[in-house]
Amino acid sequence: MGKIKIQHSKFKIIKMSEVKKIEFSPEAFELVQRLIRRYPEGNQKSALIPTLHLAQAEFDGWLSAPVMDYVASLLQIQAIEVYEVASFYSMFNLKPVGKCLIEVCRTSSCWLRGANEVVAHIEKKLNIKDGETTPDGKFTLKTVECLGSCGTAPMLQIGKQYHENLTLDKVENLINDWSQATEHSKYLDNSTFRKN
Amino acid sequence: MGRKILLKHINEPGIQGYETYRRIGGYASVEKAVKTMTPDAIVEEVKKSGLRGRGGAGFPTGMKWSFLAKPEGVNRYLVCNADESEPGTFKDRYLMEKIPHLLIEGMITSSFALGAHTSYIYIRGEYFYIVNILEKAIEEAYANGWLGKNILGTGYDLDLYVHVGAGAYICGEETALLESLEGKRGNPRIKPPFPAIKGLWGCPTVVNNVETIASVVSIVNDGGDAYAALGIGRSTGTKLISASGHINKPGVYEIEMGITVEDFIYSDEYCGGILNGKKLKAVVAGGSSVPILPAELILKTANGEKRLMSYEGLSDGGFATGTMLGSGGFIVMDETTNIVQNLYTFARFYHHESCGQCSPCREGTAWMEKIMHKILHGHGTLADVDLLWEIQSKIEGNTICPLGDAAAWPVASAIRHFRSEFEEYVKNPESIKEVNHLYNTQLA
Ligand SMILES: Cc1cc2nc3c(=O)[nH]c(=O)nc-3n(C[C@H](O)[C@H](O)[C@H](O)COP(=O)(O)O)c2cc1C
Numbered sequence: 001m002g003k004i005k006i007q008h009s010k011f012k013i014i015k016m017s018e019v020k021k022i023e024f025s026p027e028a029f030e031l032v033q034r035l036i037r038r039y040p041e042g043n044q045k046s047a048l049i050p051t052l053h054l055a056q057a058e059f060d061g062w063l064s065a066p067v068m069d070y071v072a073s074l075l076q077i078q079a080i081e082v083y084e085v086a087s088f089y090s091m092f093n094l095k096p097v098g099k100c101l102i103e104v105c106r107t108s109s110c111w112l113r114g115a116n117e118v119v120a121h122i123e124k125k126l127n128i129k130d131g132e133t134t135p136d137g138k139f140t141l142k143t144v145e146c147l148g149s150c151g152t153a154p155m156l157q158i159g160k161q162y163h164e165n166l167t168l169d170k171v172e173n174l175i176n177d178w179s180q181a182t183e184h185s186k187y188l189d190n191s192t193f194r195k196n
Numbered sequence: 197m198g199r200k201i202l203l204k205h206i207n208e209p210g211i212q213g214y215e216t217y218r219r220i221g222g223y224a225s226v227e228k229a230v231k232t233m234t235p236d237a238i239v240e241e242v243k244k245s246g247l248r249g250r251g252g253a254g255f256p257t258g259m260k261w262s263f264l265a266k267p268e269g270v271n272r273y274l275v276c277n278a279d280e281s282e283p284g285t286f287k288d289r290y291l292m293e294k295i296p297h298l299l300i301e302g303m304i305t306s307s308f309a310l311g312a313h314t315s316y317i318y319i320r321g322e323y324f325y326i327v328n329i330l331e332k333a334i335e336e337a338y339a340n341g342w343l344g345k346n347i348l349g350t351g352y353d354l355d356l357y358v359h360v361g362a363g364a365y366i367c368g369e370e371t372a373l374l375e376s377l378e379g380k381r382g383n384p385r386i387k388p389p390f391p392a393i394k395g396l397w398g399c400p401t402v403v404n405n406v407e408t409i410a411s412v413v414s415i416v417n418d419g420g421d422a423y424a425a426l427g428i429g430r431s432t433g434t435k436l437i438s439a440s441g442h443i444n445k446p447g448v449y450e451i452e453m454g455i456t457v458e459d460f461i462y463s464d465e466y467c468g469g470i471l472n473g474k475k476l477k478a479v480v481a482g483g484s485s486v487p488i489l490p491a492e493l494i495l496k497t498a499n500g501e502k503r504l505m506s507y508e509g510l511s512d513g514g515f516a517t518g519t520m521l522g523s524g525g526f527i528v529m530d531e532t533t534n535i536v537q538n539l540y541t542f543a544r545f546y547h548h549e550s551c552g553q554c555s556p557c558r559e560g561t562a563w564m565e566k567i568m569h570k571i572l573h574g575h576g577t578l579a580d581v582d583l584l585w586e587i588q589s590k591i592e593g594n595t596i597c598p599l600g601d602a603a604a605w606p607v608a609s610a611i612r613h614f615r616s617e618f619e620e621y622v623k624n625p626e627s628i629k630e631v632n633h634l635y636n637t638q639l640a
């Protein structure tokens with residue numbers, strides 16, 4: 001059983017010297033323009049959540065304040081409108097995460113089929129607790145609520161990939177595979193949204 | 197074998213793609229609708245079918261559609277609810293993944309019936325891999341003239357887009373979903389006005405579940421009467437059930453409404469009985485929000501009749517001895533299951549997912565989780581069980597949206613039917629460690 005977490009500041013404070021120039025790749029920029037056109041004129045704010053997903057994929061898997069400010073400028077909305085949304089949804093990370101973000105479902109159906117063992121195994125193997133990142137920046141463990149995979153429990157998600165009917169062996173293999181990763185796990189890529 | 201409508205062609209190789217889907221008769225409902233029917237005639241068929249919303253509340257779909265305001269010169273919207281975040285529910289995922297064109301077809305036919313020219317599928321962010329699948333299916337539909345301008349030369353225009361969320365159960369509630377689609381936090385709106393009058397961007401809007409929309413296809417193809425001939429009483433047609441937990445064959449099953457719960461759990465056509473030959477202890481029949489029932493009450497009603505899988509069958513006896521069909525998330529627990537621990541996972545869930553607008557829900561769910569946590573760790577008292585009961589009773593009915601009720605009912609029902617287990621836990625904390633080890637599943 002996990003402890004009830006005490007939440008400190010939701011956002012990570014970063015120093016001015018750490019701020020890099022923030023700009024989407026041309027493909028991502030073009031995608032944002034296409035996403036905006038999915039909503040009637042003047043409602044470009046509707047593209048905010050997809051754009052934040054894109055920003056996370058572009059900038060190391062999390063949303064820093066400068067990245068959120070950049071998104072605000074792209075959609076021509078106030079920065080606060082971005083912060084309040086980014087801090088509401090559980091898929092947006094407001095602090096840096098490891099290259100591989102492991103999200104393990106812990107709700108009823110998964111718990112009935114051994115989710116606790118999966119979490120315990122990962123915690124032991126990586127020597128981190130729920131919510132923590134390994135010192136080498138490779139893995140972050142996050143327990144999450146039902147991911148709609150209850151019939152193939154226990155399960156975990158890495159990027160957009162679901163890993164189902166888990167055994168401890170499967171978990172072990174996943175960790176081994178991801179320990180070599182050079183890129184962050186991502187929910188979306190260039191092929192996610194259609195081009196026209 | 198029960199009759200199937202939604203999953204009839206699910207095992208057809210290649211059914212995910214357009215060619216195969218079209219070959220088995222896909223998109224016929226669009227052709228029939230736009231070429232031979234008026235929008236009102238379609239709404240009539242849906243009314244006749246008796247179809248009720250498959251998202252959980254079971255509101256009659258035809259009636260909902262007829263409430264849609266139609267002011268001159270104002271856009272109307274159809275939004276498909278693919279948020280599917282109710283624990284225990286994974287049927288919409290299955291449908292969208294395996295046979296995406298069925299949803300696209302349903303969206304086109306339904307949009308035509310409602311006079312919508314832009315429609316959205318709001319899908320939970322965790323289902324990103326399905327976004328790929330839907331986007332591809334939509335692209336194919338455009339390429340073959342089922343979407344876009346002047347569909348089949350009838351002058352009807354429709355654009356269909358997928359909109360992705362980012363992890364929030366509350367965005368399944370229809371007004372929170374609309375807020376989220378507008379790029380905001382998922383805070384449910386105060387009703388009235390209902391979405392049918394003022395919904396997306398202030399325009400009249402219908403929100404329907406994936407399965408509801410998919411069911412419209414066969415209603416238009418075969419007529420409302422044919423659909424209504426299936427099922428039992430006011431529970432017409434078929435229903436997708438997501439079966440999980442301690443059963444031999446977890447998965448998504450399409451049942452004809454009115455089969456017995458016993459048949460569903462034990463027959464090989466469905467769940468195939470309890471895992472490892474154990475005994476049944478309890479079932480959460482309609483997703484985490486509905487009351488949990490002990491084996492004797494889920495298999496038989498308080499009157500001793502076999503309980504049926506239908507809206508009325510599952511709710512027979514009210515909350516005292518019955519439950520609800522809800523979203524059809526059917527979670528089965530065997531005799532080793534610790535009800536208190538299971539409830540903790542729900543209490544944690546609702547605390548995590550409360551949007552925080554209404555104090556009874558925001559504070560109440562937090563306290564329920566805290567007290568459950570305390571009990572689980574051997575520090576509970578008998579007074580805590582009463583306190584839990586009291587807190588849940590003060591959340592129910594006192595919030596803007598039904599998430600409050602959804603958080604209260606699992607707690608209330610667990611205490612109602614399994615109070616002795618809570619008391620045992622409190623009196624005998626030493627036994628807890630052992631219980632924790634009961635969950636040595638087949639993982640190692
Ligand atoms: C907290 C909460 C979560 C909900 N989640 C979903 C959901 O994930 N999918 C869904 O279709 N309906 C969900 N609903 C029900 C919707 O508010 C709405 O009634 C439904 O989408 C209407 O479609 P239907 O009439 O076709 O069922 C939820 C309701 C509440 C209160």
Ligand code: FES
Nearest residue numbers: 105110147149150
């Ligand atoms: S309970 Fe884990 S995916 Fe549903």
